[in-house]
Amino acid sequence: MAKIERTQKLFLKSLKEKFQGQDVQSETTEFYKFNGYHQSPRKEEFVKASRAVEMDRGISMYDPVRCHLGGIPLGQRQLMTYEVSGTGVFVEGDDLHFVNNSAMQQMWDDIRRTVIVNMDLAHQTLQKRLGKEVTPETINEYLHVLNHAMPGAAVVQEHMVETHPGLVDDCYVKVFTGDQELADDLEPQFVLDVEKLFPAKQAQALSAAVGKSLWQAIHIPTTVSRTCDGGTTSRWSAMQIGMSFIGAYRMCAGEAAVADLSYAAKHAGVVQMASHLPARRARGPNEPGGIMFGVFSDIVQANRKYPNDPARASLEVVGAGTMLFDQIWLGSYMSGGVGFTQYATAAYTDNILDEYTYYGMDYIKDKYKVDWRNPSPSDKVKPTQEIVNDIATEVCLNGMEQYEQFPTLMEDHFGGSQRAGVLAAACGLSGSIATGNSNAGLNAWYLCMLLHKDGWSRLGFFGYDLQDQCGSANTLSIRGDEGAIGEVRGPNYPNYAMNVGHQGEYAAIVGGAHYGRGDAFCFDPRVKICFADPALKFDFAEPRREFAKGAIREFMPAGERSLIIPAR
Amino acid sequence: MKVKVNMAYKPQYGPGTSKVAENRRKQMNPNQKLEKMRDVTDEDIVLILGHRAPGAAYPTAHPPLAEQQEPDCPIRKIVTPTDGAKAGDRVRYIQFTDSMFFAPCHPYQRTYTECYRFRGIDPGTLSGRQIVECRERDLEKYSKELVNTELLDAARTGIRGATVHGHSLRLAENGMMFDMLQRSVLGEDGVVRYVKNQIGEPLDRAVTIGKPLDEKWLKAHTTIFHSLGDVAYRDDKEYIEYVQRIHSLRTKYGFLPKEA
Numbered sequence: 001m002a003k004i005e006r007t008q009k010l011f012l013k014s015l016k017e018k019f020q021g022q023d024v025q026s027e028t029t030e031f032y033k034f035n036g037y038h039q040s041p042r043k044e045e046f047v048k049a050s051r052a053v054e055m056d057r058g059i060s061m062y063d064p065v066r067c068h069l070g071g072i073p074l075g076q077r078q079l080m081t082y083e084v085s086g087t088g089v090f091v092e093g094d095d096l097h098f099v100n101n102s103a104m105q106q107m108w109d110d111i112r113r114t115v116i117v118n119m120d121l122a123h124q125t126l127q128k129r130l131g132k133e134v135t136p137e138t139i140n141e142y143l144h145v146l147n148h149a150m151p152g153a154a155v156v157q158e159h160m161v162e163t164h165p166g167l168v169d170d171c172y173v174k175v176f177t178g179d180q181e182l183a184d185d186l187e188p189q190f191v192l193d194v195e196k197l198f199p200a201k202q203a204q205a206l207s208a209a210v211g212k213s214l215w216q217a218i219h220i221p222t223t224v225s226r227t228c229d230g231g232t233t234s235r236w237s238a239m240q241i242g243m244s245f246i247g248a249y250r251m252c253a254g255e256a257a258v259a260d261l262s263y264a265a266k267h268a269g270v271v272q273m274a275s276h277l278p279a280r281r282a283r284g285p286n287e288p289g290g291i292m293f294g295v296f297s298d299i300v301q302a303n304r305k306y307p308n309d310p311a312r313a314s315l316e317v318v319g320a321g322t323m324l325f326d327q328i329w330l331g332s333y334m335s336g337g338v339g340f341t342q343y344a345t346a347a348y349t350d351n352i353l354d355e356y357t358y359y360g361m362d363y364i365k366d367k368y369k370v371d372w373r374n375p376s377p378s379d380k381v382k383p384t385q386e387i388v389n390d391i392a393t394e395v396c397l398n399g400m401e402q403y404e405q406f407p408t409l410m411e412d413h414f415g416g417s418q419r420a421g422v423l424a425a426a427c428g429l430s431g432s433i434a435t436g437n438s439n440a441g442l443n444a445w446y447l448c449m450l451l452h453k454d455g456w457s458r459l460g461f462f463g464y465d466l467q468d469q470c471g472s473a474n475t476l477s478i479r480g481d482e483g484a485i486g487e488v489r490g491p492n493y494p495n496y497a498m499n500v501g502h503q504g505e506y507a508a509i510v511g512g513a514h515y516g517r518g519d520a521f522c523f524d525p526r527v528k529i530c531f532a533d534p535a536l537k538f539d540f541a542e543p544r545r546e547f548a549k550g551a552i553r554e555f556m557p558a559g560e561r562s563l564i565i566p567a568r
Numbered sequence: 569m570k571v572k573v574n575m576a577y578k579p580q581y582g583p584g585t586s587k588v589a590e591n592r593r594k595q596m597n598p599n600q601k602l603e604k605m606r607d608v609t610d611e612d613i614v615l616i617l618g619h620r621a622p623g624a625a626y627p628t629a630h631p632p633l634a635e636q637q638e639p640d641c642p643i644r645k646i647v648t649p650t651d652g653a654k655a656g657d658r659v660r661y662i663q664f665t666d667s668m669f670f671a672p673c674h675p676y677q678r679t680y681t682e683c684y685r686f687r688g689i690d691p692g693t694l695s696g697r698q699i700v701e702c703r704e705r706d707l708e709k710y711s712k713e714l715v716n717t718e719l720l721d722a723a724r725t726g727i728r729g730a731t732v733h734g735h736s737l738r739l740a741e742n743g744m745m746f747d748m749l750q751r752s753v754l755g756e757d758g759v760v761r762y763v764k765n766q767i768g769e770p771l772d773r774a775v776t777i778g779k780p781l782d783e784k785w786l787k788a789h790t791t792i793f794h795s796l797g798d799v800a801y802r803d804d805k806e807y808i809e810y811v812q813r814i815h816s817l818r819t820k821y822g823f824l825p826k827e828a
Binding site: 389400476 | 592668669674675676677692693694695696731733735736737738739740741743746748749750768791792793794795796800801802807808811812814815816818819820822823
């Protein structure tokens with residue numbers, strides 16, 4: 001390890017905005033003079049809203065003076081704003097809780113309500129068993145019927161109830177294939193055109209991987225997946241697929257061949273976004289705990305938009321991943337706590353992780369000649385223990401020194417878990433982008449944790465004792481029940497299943513290994529193509545920008561209900 | 569406290585060639601006497617802890633061991649109970665917050681130190697606080713050592729049961745670590761007094777802790793590496809290499825490390 005010169009500090013602008021008029025390198029400041037929660041416009045808004053609710057319902061609610069520490073409200077120190085990293089948008093911390101942020105809700109909605117279903121199996125049944133002709137024209141007709149049926153409309157029976165299109169306008173189906181000739185023959189409104197959506201090199205790799213098979217990218221209504229659960233998605237989709245085949249191809253509704261179509265749509269040809277979890281964690285498919293890190297890195301599309309900046313692409317995965325896995329999955333599904341947001345946002349606010357990661361990029365370029373701005377497998381470093389240790393050590397020490405030399409930076413990340421996650425993420429990303437090996441990146445993560453703990457004699461909350469101090473031992477294990485390559489690990493991997501501030505970063509480390517190589521996808525080309533869809537409510541190429549839009553209340557989500565409730 | 573060492577190996581108390589590493593080893597080594605810095609009385613310790621009123625009997629969780637039937641357990645024959653366990657005291661706690669601006673002791677260091685020096689304890693280690701739980705009368709004895717020795721600075725070490733926020737914040741302009749509840753205050757005479765117990769309940773009378781230690785002393789005695797202090801972490805190469813070695817061995821061999 002050897003410190004390298006890097007004069008740019010990406011976090012400085014944020015610190016100066018957050019701590020206006022103060023020397024961001026000073027070790028002292030003033031406390032107890034900020035008038036408590038009144039310094040926060042958002043918390044003032046909360047109080048006003050709560051008073052109205054109380055008058056309406058007659059039950060007490062938000063009362064930060066009486067109820068916080070017996071009369072000492074939040075805000076004895078300065079309550080900070082946050083810049084959503086990479087966006088220039090400053091928001092209040094409260095605006096990054098998923099309850100207060102419609103973009104965050106929609107990101108998860110868009111994943112949970114998605115399945116990918118193969119069409120080749122159904123076409124074989126239609127052609128070989130029923131003697132039906134399948135042509136681009138019949139496929140177009142079927143897709144018309146399916147886009148009528150998928151939101152909840154009838155296609156075969158008489159006297160059926162149906163859903164209001166204005167309530168399910170986010171529901172639709174498109175198709176994709178690696179067969180460009182077939183894609184050109186289908187109606188453009190129904191096609192995810194790989195050649196148009198991806199940079200040429202990525203498009204070529206994706207088309208080759210998908211081949212001549214044809215796949216449906218299906219997004220059921222947000223309202224449905226919210227009212228039910230992720231396990232509903234494939235069932236809802238399969239029902240409408242079955243009915244649409246019956247309608248479009250004039251099949252008998254009760255004939256045995258329908259079972260083949262149903263089996264294909266419900267089981268044989270389905271790509272879920274997440275596998276179901278064991279009984280102890282009891283969730284169906286398409287719930288966050290079952291999303292493999294490789295799949296998540298394919299869901300996020302930043303490497304499509306920024307193919308020459310694997311660090312940026314990885315940082316977008318960090319933002320999306322910490323929001324989903326920390327704030328929603330561990331925070332609410334598993335724990336029920338409200339405070340997880342404070343941990344998670346540290347990784348995608350104030351450009352701090354960005355600065356540490358780009359320091360790592362400068363380091364791997366300077367020392368190992370990795371031309372990270374031109375991602376390629378050809379200049380990746382051999383992932384030896386010595387090299388991984390070297391990269392992790394330098395990136396970790398640099399980050400620790402930044403916290404030391406900018407006391408406002410330390411105050412920004414006031415919790416050890418925040419600092420631990422951010423420092424280790426920078427090390428992991430630097431390691432994985434340098435080597436193109438996700439497990440090497442995970443190994444760098446754990447060395448950082450040990451260094452951090454010994455340097456400052458502290459790490460994170462209790463959970464870090466468990467997860468991070470034993471993590472070195474499993475990073476390179478791929479034996480069944482003991483380990484796996486990073487791509488197929490996930491939030492329910494045994495050693496990862498309990499600890500906030502990790503899973504989103506792990507996903508990004510996996511993604512970084514591929515973004516650093518210039519790969520078109522990390523694990524599943526179909527998922528990569530599916531989420532490139534510009535018609536999706538949430539833009540997966542810019543998760544952090546979308547969160548910022550949600551925070552400043554400029555994001556328009558799905559799940560409209562004003563059509564069926566009294567006007568306010 | 570003199571501890572009889574009867575171990576199969578000689579403890580090294582950690583690696584490192586720096587002053588910080590040396591300070592850490594000194595705190596951990598039970599054969600090294602910790603420097604006494606102040607004299608907080610037994611009664612004042614009880615007030616800060618806030619678990620019982622001074623002079624009140626110790627509440628018990630079970631009858632004294634001598635009065636209850638003990639099972640025929642080989643472990644109980646090996647382990648001598650502490651005074652608190654013998655008496656059947658309930659388990660209570662003391663919790664510290666240590667400022668990253670050169671406080672004398674820090675969470676893991678506290679835990680290691682307590683494990684080497686005290687018996688019958690259950691420490692918990694986080695980034696912003698470190699708790700140690702044990703039988704109440706043992707706790708009061710240990711707390712006295714933790715408070716009266718060089719392990720504590722009046723301004724940069726906090727005794728906080730809840731709402732511990734402050735370890736990583738800038739210091740107040742008077743040098744005190746932030747405490748939302750302001751359990752301890754710096755008087756105009758330069759002396760720090762606790763006006764609330766560790767959980768934040770106001771005390772009937774203030775408990776004097778003494779004057780904060782000066783910056784030079786703190787930087788010379790701290791157990792945190794810090795690039796704005798006397799020792800930057802990267803400058804203790806032996807320490808870094810030690811951690812790298814532990815990591816490499818665990819990576820290759822799990823928790824039964826052996827070098828090829």
